Amino acid sequence: MEIDEAYKGREHSLIKHELLKGYLEVLLSIVGVSGVKKFTYVDCFAGPWGDDTGSLAGTSIAISLEILTKVRHTLEAKHGVHGLEFRAIYVEAAKRRYQRLSEYLDKNSPKGISCHALNGDYAALQDDILKLCGNESFTFFFVDPMGWVDVGVPRLAKLLRRPKSEFLITFMYDFLNRAIGMADYREQISQMLGKLGEKDYEQLDRLSTQDRADWAVRKYREQLKAMMGPDGKYPARAFHADVLHKAKERVHYHMVYLTRHHKGIVEFAKASEKIDSLQKIVRTQTKLDSSRQRNLFSAEQWVEHENGVATNLDDVKAYWLRQLTDQPVRYDETRLANMLEETGWLTRDFQDAFRELQAAKKVENLDGSPRRTKHPIHFSDSERLRRCV
Numbered sequence: 001m002e003i004d005e006a007y008k009g010r011e012h013s014l015i016k017h018e019l020l021k022g023y024l025e026v027l028l029s030i031v032g033v034s035g036v037k038k039f040t041y042v043d044c045f046a047g048p049w050g051d052d053t054g055s056l057a058g059t060s061i062a063i064s065l066e067i068l069t070k071v072r073h074t075l076e077a078k079h080g081v082h083g084l085e086f087r088a089i090y091v092e093a094a095k096r097r098y099q100r101l102s103e104y105l106d107k108n109s110p111k112g113i114s115c116h117a118l119n120g121d122y123a124a125l126q127d128d129i130l131k132l133c134g135n136e137s138f139t140f141f142f143v144d145p146m147g148w149v150d151v152g153v154p155r156l157a158k159l160l161r162r163p164k165s166e167f168l169i170t171f172m173y174d175f176l177n178r179a180i181g182m183a184d185y186r187e188q189i190s191q192m193l194g195k196l197g198e199k200d201y202e203q204l205d206r207l208s209t210q211d212r213a214d215w216a217v218r219k220y221r222e223q224l225k226a227m228m229g230p231d232g233k234y235p236a237r238a239f240h241a242d243v244l245h246k247a248k249e250r251v252h253y254h255m256v257y258l259t260r261h262h263k264g265i266v267e268f269a270k271a272s273e274k275i276d277s278l279q280k281i282v283r284t285q286t287k288l289d290s291s292r293q294r295n296l297f298s299a300e301q302w303v304e305h306e307n308g309v310a311t312n313l314d315d316v317k318a319y320w321l322r323q324l325t326d327q328p329v330r331y332d333e334t335r336l337a338n339m340l341e342e343t344g345w346l347t348r349d350f351q352d353a354f355r356e357l358q359a360a361k362k363v364e365n366l367d368g369s370p371r372r373t374k375h376p377i378h379f380s381d382s383e384r385l386r387r388c389v
């Protein structure tokens, strides 16, 4: 794999941007086909950041504009949807960067996308942002800070409470982790994770590195969901993708996703699957690039080999066996979203585990077919599953 020059040395950003790109396109397309005509994309920490070229190709600014343009075109040309309104709002606090942002938008705003640059702290500008969004548009907020204190839940409150909205938030776990337990940061930590007592801190000290990261991101997710609240009968939901440390086997940050629709979780988990593989390839490629030995295999081949060795499939199988009984139950996308949210596993993990259990005659899909070798369950068809033993 060739890593684009714009991302050399900042491979984390490549993973983050691929997730943004992959999910945003799918999301806007699904929502557009469902009849919604007004869309807003809000970049709360816009930059430009990390790309010194005039094209800003490796920034969320250029990426989001490219996706909005593409989706708008597809909705019009392929699906015959007309009367579309697309808006993009970019917020940047630093004066110089804001100037670059404004100049870029002046020259590069695509036809059919109404672009706005705002200068200042996104939290102080929440009323202006919401006014620009209007009440009707479906809005996607990308919240991508450099640290963690700027995305405490009370600071995000007004945006979180907006209906018809989804969020992708970078949760800088590695930085927050260093501050957990420091007396000076208790107030800020509580704005992220809720009030923690002495028992919580003691419990945290006993957790493994991975469990500690999981615990923190789940706490953050819970606080965010509580602030978001439901949309009628649809509860706030969350999922997250791990972005690993460049060189070490531990989480650097999490990309936390929030929605009020089960379909969002299912689609975001799909986008996370692709990112999971890409991340492994990028990490392997970086290692191969720095090794002096000639490599017989490409990064993709190494990863394909490693993917064959599933690490937690036994846990997933045990989960299926706990869920299922001898009475058939329909498994639809709402149920899948619940399972994804609860466990943090990916859809392919559930499919792989079910396939092995099915081969061992421990479970069956009453509506399935033996010809399905990769995806034994079609959740979109609400198929009936049961346990055989």
Ligand SMILES: C[S@@+](CC[C@H](N)C(=O)[O-])C[C@H]1O[C@@H](n2cnc3c(N)ncnc32)[C@H](O)[C@@H]1O
Pocket: 043, 044, 045, 046, 047, 048, 049, 058, 059, 060, 061, 091, 092, 093, 094, 097, 120, 121, 122, 123, 144, 145, 146, 150
């Ligand atoms: C990590 S960079 C953004 C990267 C960009 N989203 C991307 O993916 O290309 C964070 C940006 O947010 C700006 N920033 C920092 N604090 C801010 C705040 N409170 N409100 C708005 N922008 C802020 C910084 O100046 C910086 O340009």
